[in-house]
Amino acid sequence: MLSTDLKRPARGGAQDLFYSQANTKGLPTIVRGDGVYIFDDKGNRFLDVISGAMAASLGQGNERVLKAMYDQGMKHTFSYVRVSRHLPNAVLTEKVAALAGPGFERVHLSSGGSESVEMAIKFLRQYSYAKGDRSKTKVITLMPSYHGGTLATIGWTGDEDAAAVWGPMAVFGEKIPAPLSYRPPFGSTSEEGALGVSAALEAKIVELGAENVLAFMMEPIGGQSTGANVPHPTFFSEVHRICRKYGVFLVFDEIVSACRSGKFLAAHHYPDFKPNVVITAKGLGATYTPIGAMMASAEMVDELAALTGFNLSHTYNANPITCAGAAAVLDEMTERNLIANASHLGAKLRARLESIKENSPVVGDVRGQGLMLAIEYVRDKQTKEVFSEEIYASDRIRQIGVDHGLMLYSRRQNGGRYGEWSVVCPPLIITEQQIDDLADRLERTLEVFADEMTRAGVL
Numbered sequence: 001m002l003s004t005d006l007k008r009p010a011r012g013g014a015q016d017l018f019y020s021q022a023n024t025k026g027l028p029t030i031v032r033g034d035g036v037y038i039f040d041d042k043g044n045r046f047l048d049v050i051s052g053a054m055a056a057s058l059g060q061g062n063e064r065v066l067k068a069m070y071d072q073g074m075k076h077t078f079s080y081v082r083v084s085r086h087l088p089n090a091v092l093t094e095k096v097a098a099l100a101g102p103g104f105e106r107v108h109l110s111s112g113g114s115e116s117v118e119m120a121i122k123f124l125r126q127y128s129y130a131k132g133d134r135s136k137t138k139v140i141t142l143m144p145s146y147h148g149g150t151l152a153t154i155g156w157t158g159d160e161d162a163a164a165v166w167g168p169m170a171v172f173g174e175k176i177p178a179p180l181s182y183r184p185p186f187g188s189t190s191e192e193g194a195l196g197v198s199a200a201l202e203a204k205i206v207e208l209g210a211e212n213v214l215a216f217m218m219e220p221i222g223g224q225s226t227g228a229n230v231p232h233p234t235f236f237s238e239v240h241r242i243c244r245k246y247g248v249f250l251v252f253d254e255i256v257s258a259c260r261s262g263k264f265l266a267a268h269h270y271p272d273f274k275p276n277v278v279i280t281a282k283g284l285g286a287t288y289t290p291i292g293a294m295m296a297s298a299e300m301v302d303e304l305a306a307l308t309g310f311n312l313s314h315t316y317n318a319n320p321i322t323c324a325g326a327a328a329v330l331d332e333m334t335e336r337n338l339i340a341n342a343s344h345l346g347a348k349l350r351a352r353l354e355s356i357k358e359n360s361p362v363v364g365d366v367r368g369q370g371l372m373l374a375i376e377y378v379r380d381k382q383t384k385e386v387f388s389e390e391i392y393a394s395d396r397i398r399q400i401g402v403d404h405g406l407m408l409y410s411r412r413q414n415g416g417r418y419g420e421w422s423v424v425c426p427p428l429i430i431t432e433q434q435i436d437d438l439a440d441r442l443e444r445t446l447e448v449f450a451d452e453m454t455r456a457g458v459l
């Protein structure tokens with residue numbers, strides 16, 4: 001008999017059985033979704049503050065996308081990209097390249113974020129190797145940062161706690177401090193931090209030998225690992241200049257930031273300082289289908305294809321059903337003007353978060369761009385002191401949020417060394433009224449938390 005007990009059945013069970021039991025207390029069982037809301041088995045409604053996993057840009061149940069996938073599946077379910085080609089692949093990549101603009105004419109599809117990050121780095125390695133630059137293998141990334149959970153991407157991810165378990169197995173890349181705007185690693189302002197990190201990048205390239213450095217990879221707007229950190233604009237011009245000077249490829253991981261910042265790519269905010277390769281994933285499939293993409297210039301891709309080619313693929317790369325779904329996602333985004341809308345809706349949400357910050361003793365910072373925002377929690381706004389590990393403020397706030405109809409996602413980065421926060425990135429279809437509802441509920445959630453802390457003598 002099939003067990004309907006999702007908590008701890010004798011066999012099978014939900015995915016969270018694999019996660020730390022300490023962090024899965026009180027997880028709701030979701031049975032239904034509608035627009036920006038999800039509903040549990042007890043009839044409670046939650047506003048999806050984090051769009052699933054910063055991905056569900058179109059919210060739940062978009063008929064056009066689901067129908068496009070169904071229709072495609074009925075017409076032609078699958079054929080393998082290594083031995084045939086199909087139109088949905090070309091239709092989707094044409095749309096992506098048109099949105100991405102010059103320098104990103106070619107789009108390689110894969111099944112998700114981590115896989116696309118690996119594809120991007122492997123593509124650059126293959127390109128350099130084919131052109132005779134065979135010593136180029138080192139990848140420099142930021143600490144903290146996130147680039148995925150496969151063994152290769154764990155090595156590029158900036159997570160100080162990863163080395164203990166994975167160190168003997170993963171190949172760890174070279175790390176330099178992230179240009180955090182609220183906690184600058186150098187100097188005391190965001191700009192001084194950005195200049196310090198740029199100098200650290202240059203020093204690291206020189207130390208490793210430019211002939212050995214393949215790429216510098218960064219998130220132009222941080223995801224969960226930095227809580228929507230937006231580096232100072234100087235950082236973009238500096239890393240572009242330094243990468244050019246030393247012949248190091250610049251890679252933007254836009255797995256979260258694409259579609260959310262008010263432009264298709266966050267890179268579009270810095271048109272003079274384009275990366276060589278951009279990776280995206282989440283917003284592209286909007287959770288309707290697993291997909292990721294890496295984009296590069298036609299010049300590079302065609303040059304490599306004429307040499308060795310980039311002959312890697314996974315079974316589900318560019319499969320027709322996924323391509324049709326993602327093409328419909330982009331049509332929805334374009335026709336409903338959702339990408340540009342993220343700017344003015346984001347400005348409204350940000351203004352509400354700023355006023356919550358003014359009134360709350362526990363909110364130290366509000367940051368981000370468009371609908372990719374975050375709030376950082378502190379015990380002391382003057383000193384930026386983080387709450388203790390026992391309090392685990394960000395997770396406690398997540399739990400209180402559940403009682404107030406909010407689905408939050410929080411992070412205490414590297415034991416709180418870099419702070420703790422919740423990302424605030426609702427679906428792009430959110431209305432102004434729903435933004436007010438989100439902010440009202442968040443305000444009450446933070447009031448309850450602050451009261452708890454006051455009663456406990458922590459504040």
Ligand code: PMP
Binds near residue numbers: 146223255
């Ligand atoms: N890079 C960034 C910036 C991400 O946020 C994520 C996912 N959170 C990934 C890479 C990995 O993507 P996936 O989980 O789809 O493998």
